[in-house]
Amino acid sequence: MNARPDGAGPRPGGRAPAGRARGRPLDGAGGLARALLAQQPRRAAVALVLLFVSAATGAFGIALILPLLYLAGLGGADGAASGGRDAVDRAAGALGVELTLPALLTAFVLLVALRSAVAWRRELHVAVMRHAFIDGLRERLYSATADAPWSLLVRRRQSDLLHALTQDVNRAGQGAMLLIQGSVTATFALAQVALAAAISPPVTAGMVLAGGVLLAATRPLVRRSRTLGDRLTVGGRAKHAAMAEFLGGLKLAKSEGAEARHAREFTAAVADLRRGQLAFVRANAAARGVVNVGAAAAIAALVWLAVRYAGLGAPEVLVLALIAVRVLPAAQRLQQLAQQLAHLLPAWLHAAEMERELRAEAEPPADPSAAPMLLRRELRVRRVSFSYGGPGAGRPALTDLDLNVPAHRLVAVTGPSGAGKTTLADVLMGLLAPDAGAVEVDGAPLDGAG
Numbered sequence: 001m002n003a004r005p006d007g008a009g010p011r012p013g014g015r016a017p018a019g020r021a022r023g024r025p026l027d028g029a030g031g032l033a034r035a036l037l038a039q040q041p042r043r044a045a046v047a048l049v050l051l052f053v054s055a056a057t058g059a060f061g062i063a064l065i066l067p068l069l070y071l072a073g074l075g076g077a078d079g080a081a082s083g084g085r086d087a088v089d090r091a092a093g094a095l096g097v098e099l100t101l102p103a104l105l106t107a108f109v110l111l112v113a114l115r116s117a118v119a120w121r122r123e124l125h126v127a128v129m130r131h132a133f134i135d136g137l138r139e140r141l142y143s144a145t146a147d148a149p150w151s152l153l154v155r156r157r158q159s160d161l162l163h164a165l166t167q168d169v170n171r172a173g174q175g176a177m178l179l180i181q182g183s184v185t186a187t188f189a190l191a192q193v194a195l196a197a198a199i200s201p202p203v204t205a206g207m208v209l210a211g212g213v214l215l216a217a218t219r220p221l222v223r224r225s226r227t228l229g230d231r232l233t234v235g236g237r238a239k240h241a242a243m244a245e246f247l248g249g250l251k252l253a254k255s256e257g258a259e260a261r262h263a264r265e266f267t268a269a270v271a272d273l274r275r276g277q278l279a280f281v282r283a284n285a286a287a288r289g290v291v292n293v294g295a296a297a298a299i300a301a302l303v304w305l306a307v308r309y310a311g312l313g314a315p316e317v318l319v320l321a322l323i324a325v326r327v328l329p330a331a332q333r334l335q336q337l338a339q340q341l342a343h344l345l346p347a348w349l350h351a352a353e354m355e356r357e358l359r360a361e362a363e364p365p366a367d368p369s370a371a372p373m374l375l376r377r378e379l380r381v382r383r384v385s386f387s388y389g390g391p392g393a394g395r396p397a398l399t400d401l402d403l404n405v406p407a408h409r410l411v412a413v414t415g416p417s418g419a420g421k422t423t424l425a426d427v428l429m430g431l432l433a434p435d436a437g438a439v440e441v442d443g444a445p446l447d448g449a450g
Contacts, residue, residue, distance in 0.1 A: 029175075029179065029341060029345060031348075031349075031352065032172070032175055032176060032179060032345065032348050033179055035133075035137075035352070036129070036133055036176050036179065036180075039132070039133060039136050040129055040132055040133070043125065043128065043129050043132070044129070046125060047122065047125055047126060047129065047180065050118055050121060050122040050125060051122065051183060051184055051187050052187070053114075053118050054115055054118045054119055054122060054184070054187075054188070055187045055188050055190070055191035056191060057111050057114050057115040057118065058115060058188055058191060058192070059191040059192055059194065059195045060111055061108060061111045061112060061115065062192065062195060062319065062322060062323065063195055063319075064104055064107060064108050064111070065315075065318075065319050065322070066199075066315050066316070066319055067104055068101075068104050068105075068108075069314070069315035069318060069319070070315055071100075071101050071104070122184075126177070126180050129176075129180065130173055130176055130177045130180075131173075133172075133173055133176045134169055134170065134172070134173035134176075137169050137172060137173070137351060137355075138165055138169045140355055141164060141165055141169065141351060141354065141355050141358075142165060144354075144355045144358035144359050144362065145161055145165075145358055147358070147359075147362040147363060148358040148361060148362060148363070149361055149362075149363050150426065150431035150432060151431070151432050151433070152357075152358070152361050154388070154426070154431075154432070155388060160354075161354070163236055164350060164351050164354050167236050167347065168233065168236075168347040168348070168350050168351040169347075169351055171344045171347035171348070172344070172347050172348035172351055172352075174344050175341055175344035175345060175347070175348050178337050178340055178341045178344065179341065181337055182334060182337040182338070182341070185330050185333050185334055185337065186330075186334060188326075188330065189211075189326075189327050189330040189331070189334075192323045192326055192327055193207065193208060193323075193327060195323065196320055196323045196324075196327075199312070199316050199319060199320060200306065200312060200316065200320060202305075202309075203302055203305055203306045203312075203320055206301070206302055206305055207298070207302055207320075207323070207324055207327060207328070210294070210295075210298035210301070210302070210328060211298075211327060211328055211330075211331035213294070213298075214290075214294045214295065214298070214328070214331050214332065214335065215331055215334065215335055215338075217290055217294065223342070224283050225280060225283055225339045225340070225342040225343040228276050228279050228280045228283065228343060229280075229342060229343035229344060229345060229346040229347070230346045231272075231276040232273065232276050232277065232280075232343070232346070232347075233346040233347050233350050235269065235272050235273040235276055236273065238269045238272070238273075239266070239269045239270060239273055280343055283339070292332065295328040295329060295331070295332055298324070298328055299321065299324045299325060299328060302320065302321070302324050303317065303320075303321050303324075306320050306321075373441045373444065373446065374441075374442075375407045375441055375442065376407055376442055377406075377407055377442045377443075378404055378405060378406050378407055378442065379404075379405040379407070379428065379439070379440070379441055380403070380404050380405075380439070380440045380443075381401055381402060381403035381404075381405075381424075381427075381428070381437070381439055382402060382437050382438050382439075382440065383400050383401070383402060383436065383437040383438075384398055384400075384401045384402075384427060384434040384436065384437035384438070384439065385398055385399050385400055385401070385434060385435050385436040385437055386398040386423060386427060386432060386434050386435050387435060388423075396435075397420045397423040398420050398423055398424060398427070398434070400437070401420075401424070401437070403424075405428075413425075427439060430446050
């Protein structure tokens with residue numbers, strides 16, 4: 001059941017936490033955003049344009065409600081003007097449009113149609129970006145694994161590589177999607193805040209302050225989600241390792257009657273993973289409750305402020321209330337996105353860290369013009385020693401080994417588990433370079449071991 005090569009030292013479980021590679025901390029959301037933009041700069045630029053158009057059409061659609069309310073007679077019998085109405089009138093005058101009811105209703109329908117078309121195109125564009133990001137990350141990680149030296153790969157659990165290529169990459173793609181969704185939500189909120197500021201700067205300041213307080217109140221829960229995301233990543237690797245070891249050594253497990261022990265280990269790994277997932281659900285639900293109550297209180301306070309102290313007419317109060325109903329839930333949505341993103345970031349950091357580690361020790365490409373070494377007489381091993389992790393790192397797998405293997409002959413190497421048979425085969429194939437001694441092919445040294 002041992003997934004290590006014969007003679008290997010302890011399995012490398014004490015790796016640096018996700019988010020660090022070679023002593024240098026990897027960025028979190030900022031690093032994910034830069035990776036997304038660097039991989040697809042043109043698509044990102046198009047997405048930004050679509051996002052701006054969507055936000056602008058949404059804000060203009062709300063702005064049209066003001067003259068509609070005045071035309072409906074909600075502005076008072078005297079039809080007194082207001083700052084918001086004056087701004088709409090000036091914009092209509094600049095465009096040469098008369099603010100009649102048919103014109104306003106037609107403009108409203110056209111804006112909704114334009115926004116819907118842009119939203120459809122944006123969603124399709126974002127889906128393409130997400131899948132391209134996932135495929136690109138998986139292909140780079142796969143390529144880095146293929147280019148890494150065997151001496152590095154043999155010290156890692158294959159289940160960790162498989163987990164990174166599947167689970168971590170998929171969760172990183174979900175994180176990229178959340179970043180884009182957060183950008184959409186934030187842009188829409190900013191466009192509507194700008195419209196509110198044109199109507200009443202004091203009320204808008206209160207709205208922004210309330211949104212900031214709501215986000216700050218849930219910040220500890222975001223940090224908690226990051227911790228739970230770390231646990232999920234580590235637990236997922238443990239589950240994959242348990243499955244890989246059990247399936248890889250199923251024959252040995254059944255021969256030794258160890259099925260129950262492996263089943264218990266797998267059940268424990270799954271239970272730990274489930275506890276982390278449920279803890280995240282509880283933290284997310286608590287954050288939603290806090291923001292829901294806070295948003296309702298803030299909306300009520302803002303409407304009271306607008307009516308009692310800002311001296312606004314009914315149309316302005318209604319439009320500001322509508323904006324608040326949209327902006328403060330947007331703050332809640334941003335909080336949820338931040339919490340979910342924090343939960344997914346460890347997967348991205350683990351995949352990025354693994355790619356960097358593999359790339360840092362990548363083998364140089366093979367020289368296509370180099371002639372292959374041909375074995376004609378013998379393969380000779382002269383006083384070869386090897387330890388996983390380098391000289392002096394734990395019990396050596398091979399020590400002062402001498403061996404002659406005649407060409408075109410069948411040679412059997414026997415010994416108990418852990419005696420170094422697999423390590424010897426890797427050294428003879430040039431996959432591992434010995435710490436001491438040499439391997440010769442017909443008297444010529446076998447160089448270029450990984």
